[in-house]
Amino acid sequence: MGFNVRPVFVVGKAWPVLPQPDGALQVIIEKETADSTIETFNAQLKERLGSDVTILEPTVLREDADITKLKESAHEVDALLVHVMGLMPLGKLLDLELPLIAFSGKHTPMMGLYAFPIEERESHPNLTYALDFKEINDQIHLLSVAKRLKNxxxxxxxxxxxxxxxxxxxxxxxxxxxxxxxxxxxxxxxxxxxxxxxxxxxxxxxxxxxxxxxxxxxxxxxxxxxxxxxxxxxxxxxxxxxxxxxxxxxxxxxxxxxxxxxxxxxxxxxxxxxxxxxxxxxxxxxxxxxxxxxxxxxxxxxxxxxxxxxxxxxxxxxxxxxxxxxxxxxxxxxxxxxxxxxxxxxxxxxxxxxxxxxxxxxxxxxxxxxxxxxxxxxxxxxxxxxxxxxxxxxxxxxxxxxxxxxxxxxxxxxxxxxxxxxxxxxxxxxxxxxxxxxxxx
Missing domain, CATH: 3.20.14 (L-fucose Isomerase; Chain A, domain 3)
Structure with missing residues (x-):
């Protein structure tokens, strides 16, 4: 039984920020740089996720209307992998009640914690965080087990x-x-x-x-x-x-x-x-x-x-x-x-x-x-x-x-x-x- 994951990239209207391994913050000014980051991450997903995981077409969120469009295809999604690059209101995303894995780069949780404060995690059991691809894989595996049980x-x-x-x-x-x-x-x-x-x-x-x-x-x-x-x-x-x-x-x-x-x-x-x-x-x-x-x-x-x-x-x-x-x-x-x-x-x-x-x-x-x-x-x-x-x-x-x-x-x-x-x-x-x-x- 397959498991469908849709990558969601939160860009927002302001400039996205990518925390770096040395603690520095890279502010992305050019759209091409953001697009390249998204493309690289998608390629890494395909390489590192299990063979039973289907990676759906990614969605980029810049405004509320993008979340509304995402809701229209929610029926074909088992989980959302939300890569937080920029900030915008994400309450409607949580309200989709889909399993949601928040990620903002390997070992760099800052943007994810800004986007989804601890209060959100406590009130939304469908929200989890991942620090790296291992945790992403582990969490998807657990969600796939729950899906198999339901079926x-x-x-x-x-x-x-x-x-x-x-x-x-x-x-x-x-x-x-x-x-x-x-x-x-x-x-x-x-x-x-x-x-x-x-x-x-x-x-x-x-x-x-x-x-x-x-x-x-x-x-x-x-x-x-x-x-x-x-x-x-x-x-x-x-x-x-x-x-x-x-x-x-x-x-x-x-x-x-x-x-x-x-x-x-x-x-x-x-x-x-x-x-x-x-x-x-x-x-x-x-x-x-x-x-x-x-x-x-x-x-x-x-x-x-x-x-x-x-x-x-x-x-x-x-x-x-x-x-x-x-x-x-x-x-x-x-x-x-x-x-x-x-x-x-x-x-x-x-x-x-x-x-x-x-x-x-x-x-x-x-x-x-x-x-x-x-x-x-x-x-x-x-x-x-x-x-x-x-x-x-x-x-x-x-x-x-x-x-x-x-x-x-x-x-x-x-x-x-x-x-x-x-x-x-x-x-x-x-x-x-x-x-x-x-x-x-």
């Missing part, structure tokens, strides 16, 4: 079972729409089972063989079990396509216990590796966290239970199935994986299909979860110190964190989401943009 639709397939509090996973859909712009589309378990019945056997067999061929080992599950999970995977894909959804929360407990569907953790892991965030146990809160971390990082994420929080060693253990093999990035090579049984359907013996992926020891990670009412994101960073194949969940991570006790007491739920890399600074800025608090452990 995301979630398929809620099945629902939670009443097994002691699983309703905590599902925030109010109106709150989700208001805060993030995301739509939730429910698909009943019966509808999903009907979808599974119409899938071609040849397609199921082809996918199953691909999974087996790409696996490091596949000794536990039978071919029939792998095929059944491939069938579930295709059914999920079909549902996503029909309702034009980009992510899914699966009521896997309902599907397994009430409809007899084979445990299908590997189907969700595969979707994640394909860039489709997918949570289990109907956990929409975890899915929203996956969406945010995934859109920030362009990486799939892992979610799991907090099975241990050791305050003496400051180790948190997170355990689950559905482990992506491309945790390093969607465009990076896959980690080797073993196809193994899940123990989530029957605890006495394994069944269905999940995977074990030996994730990288020494890797820095971010661990996060959004609270159910979407008022806060709770987060910490840590380092993976061990990754084990365990029962009943087949992947358990030992993560060394700064304060395991504080992490536990801040936790707004059980399932937490793990992504490679430290994204706490980005989450801090994005949480402000989305109207949430960042609670860091």
């Amino acid at each position: 995301t639709r979630i398929a809620l397939i099945g629902g939670p079972l009443s097994l002691g509090g699983h309703q905590q996973h599902i925030p109010d859909s109106e709150i989700i729409k208001h805060k993030l712009g995301i739509d939730i589309v429910p698909v009943s378990g019966k509808e999903f089972v009907a979808e599974m019945k119409g899938i071609e056997e040849s397609k199921v067999a082809t996918i199953a063989q691909e999974w087996i061929a790409n696996a490091q080992e596949a000794s536990e599950p039978s071919t029939d079990e792998i095929k059944e999970v491939a069938r579930t995977y295709v059914a999920i894909e079909n549902v996503l396509k029909k309702i034009e959804a980009q992510a899914t929360a699966i009521g896997c407990l309902e599907l397994m216990y009430l409809h007899g569907i084979t445990p299908h953790c590997f189907a969700l892991a595969t979707l994640r590796d394909e860039g489709v965030p997918a949570s289990c146990e109907s956990d929409v809160s975890a899915l929203l966290t996956m969406l945010i971390l995934g859109y920030l990082s362009d990486k799939p994420t892992y979610m799991g239970n907090i099975v241990r929080a050791d305050p003496e060693k400051n180790i948190v253990m997170i355990s689950h199935g559905c482990t992506p093999s491309k945790m390093a990035g969607l465009n990076q090579p896959s980690h080797p994986y073993k196809l193994v049984h899940s123990y989530s359907g029957r605890f006495i013996e394994g069944t269905g299909l999940t995977s074990f992926v030996d994730l990288d020891k020494g890797q820095e990670v971010t661990i996060a979860r959004i609270a159910r009412n979407l008022d806060r994101i709770c987060v910490t960073s840590g380092e993976i110190i061990d990754c084990r194949d365990t029962l009943c969940d087949r992947t358990t991570l030992d993560i060394h964190v700064n304060d395991a006790r504080k992490f536990f007491h801040n936790a707004p739920g059980n399932h937490h989401v793990v992504v490679y890399g430290n994204y706490i600074p980005e989450l801090g800025k994005l949480s402000q943009l989305l109207g949430m608090k960042l609670i860091e452990s």
